[in-house]
Amino acid sequence: MRLIASLVAIATTALIAGPASAQALTGTLQKAKDTKKIVIGFQEASVPFSYLDGNQKPVGYTLDICSKIVDAIRNEIGEPGLQIEYTPVTSANRIPLLLNGTIDMNCASATNNLERQKQVDFVNTHFLTANRFVSKKSNNLRSIEDLKGKTVVSVAGSVNLNQINRINNERSFGMTVASAKDQLEAFLMLETDRAQAYVMDDVQLAVQAARSKDPAAYVISKEAFGKPEPYGIIIRKNDKPFKDLADKATAALYQSPEIDTIYKQWFQSPVPPNNINFNYPLDPALAAAFKNPSDSADPDHYALKN
Template identity: 65%
Template structure:
């Protein structure tokens, strides 16, 4: 009995020490029994609200895997998963101040953002292009000279548009929009002649529009295809290790094919639109070698 007592004491002490060793996000989740997942309300099909106002999407499905792993690792069977709406402008502040623990949307992972936050393994690759009405015959970036272009405030896209505008002296009137819905409405109502965004999201916006045949996506790119990642807090290695482990296992398994087809090649809620956007070869290659690199050159096919 004495030996069993000593062993029990040792086990309890080890568990106590393990709990005390938790830091950062994992410690916060353990103490509150809650994980906060940020999402964007109109970033279809990465994260958005369905017909029942429930957050759904490709990135949210990936984040659910991370949350489940945290739940298991911290032994929190009743872990509360809270979804928090964010915008392009406030998502980084809400991450750094602890309001959200994961951002599950279409967020570009770049070197500038990595000074403030971290990212899990890349879940998508996309280049910045523009959409315009076919009737305007705006096909190249040079065609935007002197015209009005809309992009989402705080996004990588508006930063790239500003950079090209200055470098090429195009005199584009750049208008920031609060979200994708507002931006496309400006294009639709001719308040802007071009809408600058990631190419996959332009394809989604056009597919969902009243007249998809009226729009075209530019061949010109403002950037090389850039990585999207699940955003995490910076300098939180234990939490990032879980997110990287879970996403690497997912991306190297057949499950990622099913998740991708569900959101990009099948009818999606709320009205059953199919975006018919097959997985790009560069993304398929990236899944074979998961990485959280912000460098577009790291994902170039050899």
Template identity: 55%
Template sequence: MITIGYRDSSIPFSYLDDNQKPIGFAIDICSKIVEAVQKELKLDKLKVELNPVTSSTRIPLLANGTIDLECGSTTNNPDRLKQVWFTNTHFLTATRFVSKKSSKLSSIDDLKGKSVASTSGTTNIKQLTEANAARNLGINIIPAKEHAESFLMVETDRAVGAVLDDILLASFVAGSKTPDAYVISTDAFSKPEPYGIMLRKDDIEFKKVADAATAALYQSGEGQKMYDKWFMQKIPPKGLNLNTPIGPELKHEFAKPSDSPDPDSYKAM
């Protein structure tokens, strides 16, 4: 048996459809890893269990063996590598904020003295906290349990902004009642950072299989097709289209797969 950790609102990576079934780009990648494990172990069938995780529970549940793979929108960074491992990078994103256009906020400094939401246990809330202290902004940071809650706080005017990965912000804006009412900052809290599928630290054999499966997927044309399915076409359940073409950095990463946590290593050649 293999247990997959999934997210309920990380569109289009890992989220629930109308039947409460986890779907998404990261879920599809994990299916390829599961296939490879089944082949490696020469099993006729490999039972897959699905277990929900949040930003705060994903690392503890992986560390204590509740889940074997975390298929979501998790940034690979040196801090996390002390506790877990990642397979090859499948996306690059930067931390930005979303706000209502009517608020007329464009830069991070514009958030001075205001209430801003971000999800607990994420690199986003960490970067927001660091920027707040470093720039002496006096922001009132409101921690949310899940990404959808962070965005809801902006929708309902409990916060002027929500700080998350830009691609997640784009998905919430696209899915909102009034997409034209929102703007995502060009000002970023971070360089583009890599997402990876998380697995247990020190499980060398498992990582070898996961790395080989993801590298084969990205280097074949199938990786690009899978990307387009989730980022360039209408996706269930609401028929959203994120219209986010693959960038040159990620294209280069797919050609030469890497599990590096260093944002500077993902330069487009």
């Protein structure tokens, strides 16, 4: 009788525990469990963070990091066959598409700042970059002051566009500020002389110049519009279980030798489809951030201590 009672108690506990475990899933994790997929937003021309390769397949540095998060989701919800669905987004629509549930993560190059944190959350920082401008050497533009009266382009929905508009107004520069739908279009405007300067994160400018028809024709400003800022993977706000999982997965990656391999693959090796090596070394400040992962939006947080 005691044995029967024990078996009944174990069975009862199992029945109670099963539904409780299922009910514990919320937000993005529950959505992934229900749909058996996770939808990743990516940008088609944000080389080498996320873009389409020669076979029109989404690839890139940030997508490789997001794949580690997906592995953690599979393990957490018990769905080893969880599929990844890729949806193209732009700087202008990525947050609206996240908020309305069209995508579950934005995996590209997105600046983490306090303004955006009012709408969304960011996973641990995976890159640091400063806002500068690229121009043709023949235009002889070296400083921000040199942009007075010029046509300057940046990408719609980007922090960079907001920053250049603010400077234009505050300092009465008289610039004509144009917005492009993506980085490819912005550089094309510079290349075809519809703009004299293109403002964007310095790493993106280096990549675009290296991929151009005449890389030697372009120069990136030494002067920056502000301090280096962090990039983060964007997820929905107040989804703590998913954020905790994503932060844990990225922290484990960043504190392992694998992040060096991933970084070198995309920034210090020939990158498809044109096999260009951007020769962009790992910044010491980013290396330090990898050792102590953080989702801080404060640029001062990442400053190296003397």
